[in-house]
Amino acid sequence: MQGRLPALAITLLMPAGLMLAGAPAYAANSKCSAITAMAAATQNSLAGLSLVVARDGTLEVRHRGNESYISRAANCEIDGPGRGFELSCNWMFESEREADGYYRMLKQRLETCLSTQLSSAVYSAGLPDVKILKRDKLTLPGDGDDPDETDLVLSLRSYSRDPVPLT
Secondary structure, eight states: OOOOEEEEEEEEEEESOOOOTTOOSSOSSGGGHHHHHHHHOOHHHHHTEEEEEOTTSOEEEEETTBOOSSOSBSEEEEEOGGGTOEEEEEEEESOHHHHHHHHHHHHHHHHHHHTSOOEEOOOOOOSTTEEEEEEEEEEEOOOSSOOSOEEEEEEEEEEEEOOOOOO
């Protein structure tokens, strides 16, 4: 019997409606347009979002056909307006060095597109065989219509997985 294999994953959870003071409604950098469209969360901006399968088989979030900084994902999910409209993407890596480099790059791009800094956050996974290596987030307070806080969360996890038997 083989041992469990380590895996590394980056997860981005981005709810719609994160528009911050100073963040442009439509980014001058077209690769930011998917991120700023999610942040603006207007019916017009959200209507242009799409998931595209790239030639290498990974996923990319696009806005009005523009390439995006949210690319090379192993999987992505967009929940519609009835569920609060949020984007969740995952990236998988075999080496911690590659995962850490991509994490830092993605964090920098999110900060650039949103014109704000994400802050480091402490997190306990509460799941066996899962270790949170890094977690950054941006929390916005709720307003009168929705008193709940809204979080954009970027995390890097290490976990064990069972090897797939060769057939």
